[in-house]
Each structure stands twice: as C-alpha cells, then as structure tokens.
Amino acid sequence: MVVTPAGLRFAGRMFPCTVGRGGVSDAKREGDGATPRGTHRIVGMLYRPDRMARPTNWAVPIRPGDLWSDDGGHEDYNQMVRAPYPYSHEALRRADPLYDLVILTDWNWPYAVPGRGSAIFMHRWRRPLFPTEGCIGLRPRDLAWIAPRIRFETRLIVR
Template sequence: MMSLFRSVTAAVLLLATAPVLATPLDGSTQLVVVTTEGWDATQGKLQAFERTAQGWQPHGAAVDVAVGRSGSAWGEGLHPAQAGTPQKQEGDGRSPAGIFAIGPAFGYAPGVTSGLPYQPMRDTSYCMDVPDSPYYNRIVDAEVVGAEAVEGSTEPMRLDLHNKGDVRYREGFVIEHNPKATPGRGSCIFAHLWRAPGEATAGCTAMAPAPMTTLLAWLQASARPRFVLLPRAEYQRLQAEWQLPVLAGSVP
C-alpha cells in the first residue's frame, strides 16, 4: 500500500511540474488574422486582435484583402509543420498559410508612423527571390552586395521607379515566411497595398491604403505581433489547438 501511495504521489508531482507546451502565439499580444473561403480563394477578410485579460479581442473592423492569384498553401513559420497539400513553393502564386512573425515595415518614404522597425526602400533595394542566391528571401541593397548579387531578382522594392509609378510597396510590412530561407519554399512575402481593389497577388496579402496606414500605426514590435492566414475551415479546425481568437459568426 505504501508503495502504491508513493507511486501515485510521484505521478501527481510529475504532472504538477510538467512544462506547459508552448503555442505559436505565446508572448504575443497583437494578432493580424486573414481568413479565406478555401485554398483556391483569392480574396479574404483581415481582422486585427489584441490580447487582454479577457483573451483575444477584435481591434477595429474587418477589412477586405486580396491574397495569392492561386490561393494559399501551407508555409513555413511559427506553426507546427502541416502534412498534406498544398505546400507553398517559389513562384506558385499562393500566399503562405500558417502563423508567422511580423517583420519590419517598409516603404517609399523616409519614415512611417509605426511601432515596427522601418526600412526605407531605395532604387537599389531588391528582395531576392532566386532560390540558389545566398541572399534568398532577404531584402538587400545592390550598392552594398553588388549589382551581380541581385541579378535575376524579380522583386525591386521601389516598384514606382521600376514599373511606371506602381504604388504597391509604398507602405507595407514583412511577413516572416520561410525564415530559414529553405531554397524553393517561397520568398519575399509581404503585406502591401493593392494596385487595384481586389487584385490578386503573387503570394502577398494586399489591401487598400487606409487600413494599411491604420494597421502600421497600431502594430508594435514590443507586442511580438503575429500574422495568421488560413482558409476558414482550417482556422476552425486549429482554433483551439493553436489558441486562436474565435471568429465572428463562429461557435466558441
């Protein structure tokens, strides 16, 4: 009997001291959520959330966004790897799905109102989307790395100078997909302005200027903000496991 008591006591102590498994949103108090109607959908809704003592609460109204011209696919970020298809690949026209850190803001102006670090783009700024480049999935300056190092990039960051006044990268922020820069798994994923309302992207998330300006002003690096993009069915499947906010119209 004493042996049984000791065994039960040891088991209780073990459970009491077992570490709580982390979730991808641990430590984050700001969340940007994009949901779509399916893997092939090119349109979605964006809702910001902030964590309070009562849990995740909506911040502002939901806004329309456009995503990849081919829809979305599982990306590489802070979430556990997901089996099955589709899986994000370079050039597939899909936005990466999952949970991602939010990186620096960027744009054409010398500065922007935001709590994120800011990178002003120059006519020599490029994001490297060439899988075998040592700078793959990084924004670099050709004046620093050399003109040869950016050869083959299709992502000049001053689109207005390279593409007749294109405003898409006038304001935006980096979505940290593929942080290990695995060749071929996709690169240069941003939230940016849309060229025309609802126009799908090559894999980024695009929106109107007003909500982008509001979002940038709200985001704070100290809040460890996260970006979530999921088809609605996947969001509902993973909501409890990943401790995601309950969406409007969903049953808690």
C-alpha cells in the same frame, strides 16, 4: 491579424484583403502564387520616405537600389539586397505605389529553404480584390491604419 475568406481581422475590425492568385496553400513553393497558411510573425516594415511619412519609429526607408532576392540558388535568397545584384530579384523601389508601405513577415526567413517561397509581404492591393503573387493586399488607407498599430507580439494568421 487573421486572414480568412471574409478578409483580414485586426484590432476588432474587418478589412477587405486579397491573397495570392494561387489561393491559400499548405505547401507554398517559389512562383506558385499562393499565400502560405499558418501563423507568421511580423519582422519588419519598409516605406518610401519620398511618398509618405514614417509610419512607425522602427520602419526602414526603401532607398534607390533596394531589391529583394528571389533566387533560390543564391545565398541571399529571401533577403533584402542592394543593386547591382546579378541574380533574380524584385525591385522594392517601384514606379507604381504597390510597395510604398510594406509589412514583412517571417515566411521562410531568416533561414530560407530554397524553393519554399520568398517574401510574403503585406502591401497595398493593385485594385479591389485583385490577387497578389502570394502576399496579402489591402486598401492603402487600411494598410496605413494598421501599420502604426502593429506591436512586437502581432502575428499574421492565414487560414
């Protein structure tokens, strides 16, 4: 998968996509809204089983209480955690459909450097071409098409 200003290229097809409101950056920092430039491995997939069928046999259900730590001062920074969690975090099980299907990258993982930025996901966009907080946003149907075709060797290249 290659992300450029023209969109995301995967399996010989082009898909419109969005990047972070801070653009693409060589110096990603927590909260800057940027998408980090580089080559990123795909390390997991999460989905809402109450809203969709399992997209691959290795996708993990998002359960009530699943969160993502974005607290750079805590040892769980840039990891999935469970509620109750008193530190800064983002809910993975949302009322809106934004995270119904999430493809996880290895940005600043598994050994997170505090302040370098957390959770660069691929997920559905809020609306066409509306920027994300640093993730890659795709149309829901395109994300659903891509997800089952991801393999161990699949990489996300952001240029």
